Amino acid sequence: MDILDLAFMQRALLAALLVGVTAPAIGTYLVQRRQALMGDGLGHVALTGVGLGFLLNESPVWMATAVCIAGAVVMELIRWYGRTRGDIALAMLFYGGMAGGVMLMNLSDSGSSANLSSYLFGSIATVSEEDLVAICILAAFVILTTVGLRRQLFAICQDEEFARVTGLPVRMLNLLVAVTAAVTVTVAMRVVGLLLVSALMVIPVAASQQIARSFKATFALAVGIGVTVTVSGTATSYYADVPSGATIVLFAIGLFVVLTALATPLAKRRAGRTAAAEECTLEAPGERTAADDVRV
Amino acid sequence: MEQPVIALRGGVASLGGRPVLRGVDLAVRPGEVVALLGANGSGKSTAVRSIVGQVPLTGGELELFGTPQRRFRDWARVGYVPQRTTAAGGVPATVREVVSSGRLARTRFGMMRRADKEAVIRALELVGMADRLGDPVDALSGGQHQRVLIARALAGEPELLIMDEPMAGVDLASQEVLAEALRAQVARGATVLLVLHELGPLEPLIDRAVVLRDGCVVHDGPPPEAVGQHALPGHDHVHPHAGPAAEPIRTGLLT
Ligand SMILES: Nc1ncnc2c1ncn2[C@@H]1O[C@H](COP(=O)(O)OP(=O)(O)O)[C@@H](O)[C@H]1O
Numbered sequence: 001m002d003i004l005d006l007a008f009m010q011r012a013l014l015a016a017l018l019v020g021v022t023a024p025a026i027g028t029y030l031v032q033r034r035q036a037l038m039g040d041g042l043g044h045v046a047l048t049g050v051g052l053g054f055l056l057n058e059s060p061v062w063m064a065t066a067v068c069i070a071g072a073v074v075m076e077l078i079r080w081y082g083r084t085r086g087d088i089a090l091a092m093l094f095y096g097g098m099a100g101g102v103m104l105m106n107l108s109d110s111g112s113s114a115n116l117s118s119y120l121f122g123s124i125a126t127v128s129e130e131d132l133v134a135i136c137i138l139a140a141f142v143i144l145t146t147v148g149l150r151r152q153l154f155a156i157c158q159d160e161e162f163a164r165v166t167g168l169p170v171r172m173l174n175l176l177v178a179v180t181a182a183v184t185v186t187v188a189m190r191v192v193g194l195l196l197v198s199a200l201m202v203i204p205v206a207a208s209q210q211i212a213r214s215f216k217a218t219f220a221l222a223v224g225i226g227v228t229v230t231v232s233g234t235a236t237s238y239y240a241d242v243p244s245g246a247t248i249v250l251f252a253i254g255l256f257v258v259l260t261a262l263a264t265p266l267a268k269r270r271a272g273r274t275a276a277a278e279e280c281t282l283e284a285p286g287e288r289t290a291a292d293d294v295r296v
Numbered sequence: 297m298e299q300p301v302i303a304l305r306g307g308v309a310s311l312g313g314r315p316v317l318r319g320v321d322l323a324v325r326p327g328e329v330v331a332l333l334g335a336n337g338s339g340k341s342t343a344v345r346s347i348v349g350q351v352p353l354t355g356g357e358l359e360l361f362g363t364p365q366r367r368f369r370d371w372a373r374v375g376y377v378p379q380r381t382t383a384a385g386g387v388p389a390t391v392r393e394v395v396s397s398g399r400l401a402r403t404r405f406g407m408m409r410r411a412d413k414e415a416v417i418r419a420l421e422l423v424g425m426a427d428r429l430g431d432p433v434d435a436l437s438g439g440q441h442q443r444v445l446i447a448r449a450l451a452g453e454p455e456l457l458i459m460d461e462p463m464a465g466v467d468l469a470s471q472e473v474l475a476e477a478l479r480a481q482v483a484r485g486a487t488v489l490l491v492l493h494e495l496g497p498l499e500p501l502i503d504r505a506v507v508l509r510d511g512c513v514v515h516d517g518p519p520p521e522a523v524g525q526h527a528l529p530g531h532d533h534v535h536p537h538a539g540p541a542a543e544p545i546r547t548g549l550l551t
């Protein structure tokens with residue numbers, strides 16, 4: 001039987017596709033401003049939301065979204081005001097979030113350890129109709145933000161001080177990046193799990209960087225890699241009966257290794273082309289021009 | 297008298313609990329080219345960063361184009377070249393991408409129209425880097441990178457250009473190119489505030505020099521004649537309280 005005929009696999013593949021687009025999209029900006037592991041912290045915080053969802057009998061995806069956004073806002077506030085104690089405050093937030101989530105799951109009637117691990121490591125086979133609607137809405141937000149505001153976000157992630165002097169609302173945009181990362185965490189939660197979310201924000205970008213030379217190309221290629229690994233990983237996890245999150249992340253690492261191996265000969269070829277264009281010649285003594293800027 | 301483009305009166309600022317600016321007066325009038333000189337650590341960058349709102353002033357008054365800086369929102373009129381840092385983004389970016397962000401303030405919601413794209417190319421032509429459009433910025437030398445940052449400020453066609461050590465690490469031939477670029481900006485009516493170490497090829501362009509020492513202005517007047525060889529004339533008359541007359545003025549021009 002073809003996997004596309006199965007309703008749950010249709011949902012799983014669509015969810016995987018959206019994760020493949022959104023996680024590397026926001027991830028490119030996070031890597032650019034050297035906050036590659038922000039998604040990991042937010043993933044920890046989101047677990048409290050999942051636990052709350054179980055305890056209150058609400059949708060864990062929407063509760064995780066709400067708590068994760070709140071966590072992102074707190075993180076940005078810590079970045080603004082608490083530079084000196086910032087690391088400690090972030091540690092409290094992340095591990096408090098994870099511990100709180102485990103505790104709340106335990107207190108609820110429906111939260112079993114099987115449920116817990118399906119959120120920690122992903123379990124696409126259990127993506128419900130309701131989850132999918134939430135994932136589509138959240139993914140649309142992430143795509144609109146990362147593509148529609150790409151020039152503004154590029155500017156603040158590249159050089160924050162310059163962006164402020166350009167008159168951009170840098171604080172608002174920073175907050176938007178954090179909130180978008182939080183939303184992406186909950187988009188990806190059902191597919192790769194909260195502990196592996198960050199991998200999909202970082203590894204496709206790292207792989208893409210091996211060969212891309214511009215920001216635009218890095219972004220596009222990272223999304224391409226993301227979609228490739230999430231969709232193929234999801235299909236593989238169905239056929240081979242292995243966990244989806246782990247399969248996807250291992251595929252991404254595999255692609256990273258392949259692209260890294262390809263990058264060296266590619267760079268050599270580029271360098272070879274420019275070197276061949278101009279050959280060096282040794283000039284007779286005293287043949288210096290002003291352009292050499294040699295002052296004696 | 298014409299309203300100054302930058303009017304800083306009695307500017308006071310501290311960094312890390314240490315006073316760095318101790319009552320700086322600095323006025324730049326429309327069309328003027330003013331050089332801000334002084335030794336390393338004398339507060340030049342801090343002065344410039346407080347003017348563009350990146351260091352809060354704890355005392356004094358600051359107006360840009362006649363508007364108190366706190367309420368100033370018209371940043372498209374200002375082009376800023378920060379002192380170059382080695383820090384680069386974690387993702388490759390091309391020369392064109394970096395310079396384009398200098399055009400952002402002139403666009404609506406970040407939409408780059410044809411005129412905007414042309415302005416980016418023009419800015420790169422001005423600094424002699426148009427042939428490197430598609431190269432990643434981290435593949436450039438220090439001096440080339442500096443020229444890209446200048447192009448980024450020029451891309452917005454600002455009325456006021458503020459540049460922090462724009463010539464650092466730039467070879468003499470490129471300094472001439474930049475001097476020419478700056479001359480073109482002045483010719484179209486731009487006002488310029490430059491932090492410099494030595495006047496070099498820019499010397500003929502400079503109307504006035506302001507020298508900082510330990511966060512105080514010790515000279516405000518015509519630029520020193522020869523670079524580095526003599527102490528500045530007349531400084532004691534400008535600020536009699538600046539220090540004992542016997543103490544030589546260290547302008548930083550020698551370093
Ligand atoms: N972030 C900072 N924290 C504390 N002190 C600083 C900071 N930045 C600069 N300073 C100090 O302020 C003084 C002036 O610095 P700066 O304005 O960068 O000097 P300049 O640009 O003239 O070389 C220096 O003594 C420097 O050590």
Ligand SMILES: [Mg+2]
Pocket residue numbers: 340341342379460
């Ligand atoms: Mg400086």
